[in-house]
Amino acid sequence: MMNGEYNPFTIHHYPFTIIHLPLIQTMAIQTMAELAAEGRKPEILFWVGCAGSFDDRAQRVTVAFAKILQKAGVDFAILGQEESCTGDPARRAGNEFLFQMLAQQNVAVLNMYEVKKIVTACPHCFNMLKNEYPELGGHYEVVHHTQFLQSLLAEGRLKIEGGQFKGKKITYHDSCYLGRANGVYEAPRSVLEALDADLVEMKRCRTNGLCCGAGGAQMWKEDEPGNKRINIERTEEALETGAEIVAVNCPFCLTMMSDGVKAKEQQERVMVYDLAELILNNG
Numbered sequence: 001m002m003n004g005e006y007n008p009f010t011i012h013h014y015p016f017t018i019i020h021l022p023l024i025q026t027m028a029i030q031t032m033a034e035l036a037a038e039g040r041k042p043e044i045l046f047w048v049g050c051a052g053s054f055d056d057r058a059q060r061v062t063v064a065f066a067k068i069l070q071k072a073g074v075d076f077a078i079l080g081q082e083e084s085c086t087g088d089p090a091r092r093a094g095n096e097f098l099f100q101m102l103a104q105q106n107v108a109v110l111n112m113y114e115v116k117k118i119v120t121a122c123p124h125c126f127n128m129l130k131n132e133y134p135e136l137g138g139h140y141e142v143v144h145h146t147q148f149l150q151s152l153l154a155e156g157r158l159k160i161e162g163g164q165f166k167g168k169k170i171t172y173h174d175s176c177y178l179g180r181a182n183g184v185y186e187a188p189r190s191v192l193e194a195l196d197a198d199l200v201e202m203k204r205c206r207t208n209g210l211c212c213g214a215g216g217a218q219m220w221k222e223d224e225p226g227n228k229r230i231n232i233e234r235t236e237e238a239l240e241t242g243a244e245i246v247a248v249n250c251p252f253c254l255t256m257m258s259d260g261v262k263a264k265e266q267q268e269r270v271m272v273y274d275l276a277e278l279i280l281n282n283g
Contacts, residue, residue, distance in 0.1 A: 029066060031081075032045065049120055057255060086125050146188040153191065166195070169198045171241045180207060212230065212234055230256075231260040
């Protein structure tokens with residue numbers, strides 16, 4: 001896992017350099033290095049993460065969230081080529097040496113730019129930056145993108161337009177690292193409520209939520225022997241709600257729940273979206 005590429009996708013590219021490059025250039029997203037050269041500091045650093053950079057499906061979430069930030073007038077920047085994997089998969093898989101190397105490299109870069117506030121769409125990156133980087137000298141205000149979306153809505157900087165999802169049944173999957181690990185349950189649901197949709201909860205939700213099956217570096221290894229894959233179990237619970245949409249807040253949950261819906265041959269009836277996509281596509 002990760003080999004010498006310093007990201008679990010083992011792709012020899014840096015974050016944000018391979019995702020829809022023409023679109024990114026059109027969006028005119030600046031890097032921290034570019035802002036530093038101008039003597040400026042952004043309101044937030046958008047931490048893209050490995051999945052948001054290299055996974056085709058998660059890339060669409062990255063672009064959606066970036067568009068929302070621009071629409072809301074948020075002054076933000078990315079690290080670009082200076083962003084490396086947080087080291088979460090390495091530490092979860094037991095490679096502490098690689099984690100320390102990646103984390104210390106990231107902390108050095110973040111501290112060099114005197115970063116204060118980080119927003120990320122990946123709960124794994126969120127948990128690592130918030131809870132495990134402080135022991136290495138990385139002290140930042142770390143916010144998950146669902147929390148930031150909630151604050152933008154509350155402050156009136158982001159307004160819900162249109163009503164594509166009004167009245168539609170949506171069920172929400174609590175990711176492990178945002179929910180049980182960090183106790184964030186209300187922010188995502190508040191965002192969904194703003195869509196005026198019909199939120200239907202799964203039988204296991206909030207503190208009793210069920211993992212999608214990708215956590216703890218499981219995304220990168222073969223399943224243990226058993227009768228059923230975890231993502232199938234969770235997908236069945238989502239389908240039992242009768243929801244038309246499964247809302248998620250994590251790129252790995254997005255993959256696992258989408259795969260589960262396809263395995264149950266329900267992809268024509270049930271769609272899986274990140275909350276950022278729902279907000280952007282509501283008009």
